[in-house]
Amino acid sequence: MKITIDRDRCxxxxxxxxxxxxxxxxxxxxxxVVVLEESPAPEHHxxxxxxxxxxxxxxxxxxx
Amino acid sequence: xxxxxxxASAAGFATAEGLRRNGYDGALTLVGAEPxxxxxxxxxxxxxLTGQWDADRIRLCGQDKADDLxxxxxxxxPAAALDVAARRLSLADGTELPYEQLVLATxxxxxxxxxxxxxxxxxxxxxxxxxxxxxxxxxxxxxLVVIGAGxxxxxxxxxxxxxxxxxxxVEPEPVPLGVAVGAEVGEFVAGLHRERGVHLRTGPGAAxxxxxxxxxxxxxxxxxDGTELPxxxxxxxxxxxPSTGWLAGSGLTLGDGIECDSRCSAAPGVYAAGxxxxxxxxxxxxRVRLEHRxxxxxxxxxxxxxxxxxxxxxxTPVPYFWSDQYETKLTAFGLLRGxxxxxxxxxxxxxxxxxxxxxxxxxxxxxxxxxRAKSVRQWxxxxxxxxxWDEAFADSPK
Ligand SMILES: Cc1cc2nc3c(=O)[nH]c(=O)nc-3n(C[C@H](O)[C@H](O)[C@H](O)COP(=O)(O)OP(=O)(O)OC[C@H]3O[C@@H](n4cnc5c(N)ncnc54)[C@H](O)[C@@H]3O)c2cc1C
Ligand code: SF4
Numbered sequence: 001m002k003i004t005i006d007r008d009r010c011x012x013x014x015x016x017x018x019x020x021x022x023x024x025x026x027x028x029x030x031x032x033v034v035v036l037e038e039s040p041a042p043e044h045h046x047x048x049x050x051x052x053x054x055x056x057x058x059x060x061x062x063x064x
Numbered sequence: 065x066x067x068x069x070x071x072a073s074a075a076g077f078a079t080a081e082g083l084r085r086n087g088y089d090g091a092l093t094l095v096g097a098e099p100x101x102x103x104x105x106x107x108x109x110x111x112x113l114t115g116q117w118d119a120d121r122i123r124l125c126g127q128d129k130a131d132d133l134x135x136x137x138x139x140x141x142p143a144a145a146l147d148v149a150a151r152r153l154s155l156a157d158g159t160e161l162p163y164e165q166l167v168l169a170t171x172x173x174x175x176x177x178x179x180x181x182x183x184x185x186x187x188x189x190x191x192x193x194x195x196x197x198x199x200x201x202x203x204x205x206x207x208l209v210v211i212g213a214g215x216x217x218x219x220x221x222x223x224x225x226x227x228x229x230x231x232x233x234v235e236p237e238p239v240p241l242g243v244a245v246g247a248e249v250g251e252f253v254a255g256l257h258r259e260r261g262v263h264l265r266t267g268p269g270a271a272x273x274x275x276x277x278x279x280x281x282x283x284x285x286x287x288x289d290g291t292e293l294p295x296x297x298x299x300x301x302x303x304x305x306p307s308t309g310w311l312a313g314s315g316l317t318l319g320d321g322i323e324c325d326s327r328c329s330a331a332p333g334v335y336a337a338g339x340x341x342x343x344x345x346x347x348x349x350x351r352v353r354l355e356h357r358x359x360x361x362x363x364x365x366x367x368x369x370x371x372x373x374x375x376x377x378x379x380t381p382v383p384y385f386w387s388d389q390y391e392t393k394l395t396a397f398g399l400l401r402g403x404x405x406x407x408x409x410x411x412x413x414x415x416x417x418x419x420x421x422x423x424x425x426x427x428x429x430x431x432x433x434x435x436r437a438k439s440v441r442q443w444x445x446x447x448x449x450x451x452x453w454d455e456a457f458a459d460s461p462k
Contacts, residue, residue: 011106011386012395013358014441029417030393031437053085054365056074056358057104058124 001045003038004061015054020047033059065090067371068153068161070143071169071307072096074104074357075338077124078364079167079371084133086372093161094135095153097142097170100192101125106357108195109216110388113223115199119192143170146314148331165371168311168322168336169364172304172355177211183275185282186298189220198299204228207295209285211272213240213264215387217301218253222390225260232263232293234285236271240264241387245396245432246406249420252413252434256389265291304355306340321353326378328367335370337363347380347450348399348429356385382447395437398422398430398447409457410439419443421456428456 003023012031016024023044025034040048045064052060067083069076072094080094096102102124111117130137138155145154146166153161174188187198198220202208206229210217213235221233237243239250240257257264269289276284276292285293306321316330317323321342324330328343336343338360342353362381369375386395403422410433411418419439422430428451433440446456 008111011357012393012437013384013386014437014444015358015384017441018444026438026441028438029435031395031441053081054361056361057106 001040001042001048002063003035003040003048004063005033005035005059006061007032007059009057009059011057013056015056016051016060019051019054020044023048024051065164066093066162067091067165067167068093068095068163069167069169070095070153071171071338071340072098072102072137072139073169073171073338074102074124074360075171075341075364076167076169077102078361079169079337079368080133080135082365082368083371086368086374088368088372089134092133092135093138093163094130095138095141095143095155095161097140098191098193099140101127101130101137101139103192104357105190108192109189109219109223112192112195113189113199113202113220114226119196122192142310144310146311146316148315148334151333164333166334167367167371168330168334168340169338169360170307170310171339172306174300175303175305177272177300177302179272179275180298180300182280183277183282183298184280185296186275186300188300189216190304201297202227202229205230206297208232208297208299209234209293209295211285211298211300212302213237213266214244214301214303215241215385217299218257218389219387220299220301221257221262222260222388225257225262226390230263231261232265232285232295233257234265234270234272234287234293236266236268236288238266240266243401245394245400246403246422248406248408248413249394249432252416253389253394256392260390304339306342306353308340323351326380327370327375328363328379329370335367337367343379345380346378347448352383352399354383356383358384382444392416392434393437394432394434395440396430396432397440397444398428399424400430400432403429410436423453426453427451428453 104122144156180186242250271288274286322336324343326344345352405423417435419433431443
């Protein structure tokens with residue numbers, strides 16, 4: 001699995017961090033998404049898919 | 065089973081996508097009044113209006129994705145009538161669509177200002193078409209009056225200043241955004257606009273009394289206090305109206321939006337999601353209708369699960385919104401309106417970097433921050449838990 005993000009789209013909702021805290025974080029000021037693991041381990045895959053689907057602005061793209 | 069979703073935008077598309085992801089493989093029709101494939105609205109008053117992004121950048125779904133999802137897309141054909149008892153939807157082009165389950169996600173439309181009917185040079189902003197038309201008219205020096213300093217009005221004023229238009233922002237409340245986020249934060253937003261050279265007129269004297277026109281073309285806005293603001297262009301941004309007119313006589317309860325139970329159901333087999341849905345929020349203990357982008361997705365995904373009998377609990381989200389004012393992003397969780405107290409718990413409003421908590425009665429009801437987005441999220445858990453105000457301080461994440 002590989003994660004790519006279009007950071008300009010991010011609105012700082014942090015939904016991705018709630019869904020997959022081991023893989024995503026936010027920067028302190030604007031709250032824009034930070035990817036901690038671009039190629040996360042299999043145990044995180046389900047959470048990452050969930051994160052991509054709850055992101056309101058389609059910032060997160062997942063290729064498997 | 066067959067599902068019809070009305071409203072091909074954020075909430076409707078999230079519902080359709082959620083249905084497929086959760087295993088629904090039956091017939092799925094998505095009906096939209098606009099001819100456009102689903103797109104995202106928040107960038108319209110930001111990146112699209114300033115010209116940073118073109119229309120392709122805001123698509124939520126292309127034709128290929130729609131095909132992958134097996135969507136029967138009916139675009140450019142508004143739904144015109146609904147018969148809940150017969151489970152039948154009629155479209156404006158005469159098509160009759162029977163359904164087993166129906167999702168209503170028709171959003172809201174801009175509230176028009178009486179006295180502006182037929183006046184050229186007066187615009188509103190809701191659709192991509194509106195945004196592109198407005199952008200084409202905004203040039204350096206264009207004299208623009210924005211009526212209403214809510215989220216939409218303030219963002220339009222900011223975008224227009226970025227394009228070097230000459231901007232007047234008029235609002236009968238004492239401060240911009242005051243109703244939504246309270247006086248303290250509203251005063252901060254007023255400062256941002258003044259710094260950028262927006263001519264801000266607030267208070268009862270700044271209510272619009274009249275318009276002056278020449279050959280049907282707006283020339284000036286006249287305020288209650290007698291001030292005349294000569295202008296080339298006016299944007300009306302005074303709130304919105306749920307798009308439910310076509311549901312009159314359908315048997316659904318229409319109040320401020322489509323009234324649903326705590327599981328977003330409006331009648332047997334009928335659900336609503338997004339800006340048009342008013343539902344009973346069991347944790348907040350009140351009926352809620354949100355015009356927030358994140359809610360459109362969350363509620364759409366919830367309704368998809370509800371349709372498939374997988375929802376379980378009632379819909380009790382912690383609302384989230386953001387707003388961009390020039391380079392400043394406000395982010396907030398919870399319900400902020402009508403707070404009894406607003407307390408800054410981190411940073412200072414005067415420094416333009418802060419976190420403020422909102423209290424109603426003895427409950428923590430909201431948190432808002434500027435340049436502290438991550439701290440803001442750390443209060444979310446307390447909001448989700450329905451924390452009391454005093455406990456919120458005891459359990460402060462800081
Ligand atoms: C300019 C602008 C900026 C915004 N900025 C922000 C922001 O910064 N942050 C934030 O949280 N939120 C923002 N919002 C709000 C956010 O865009 C909405 O909450 C979100 O779009 C709601 O999605 P929805 O699908 O419920 O409704 P909508 O996006 O309104 O979609 C409803 C769709 O239904 C269609 N429709 C209506 N009637 C019918 C009918 N009879 N038949 C068929 N189709 C119909 C409409 O044409 C429309 O395409 C902004 C909104 C606008 C307009
Ligand atoms: S959920 Fe999406 S918009 Fe929100 S912080 Fe994550 S990437 Fe950004």
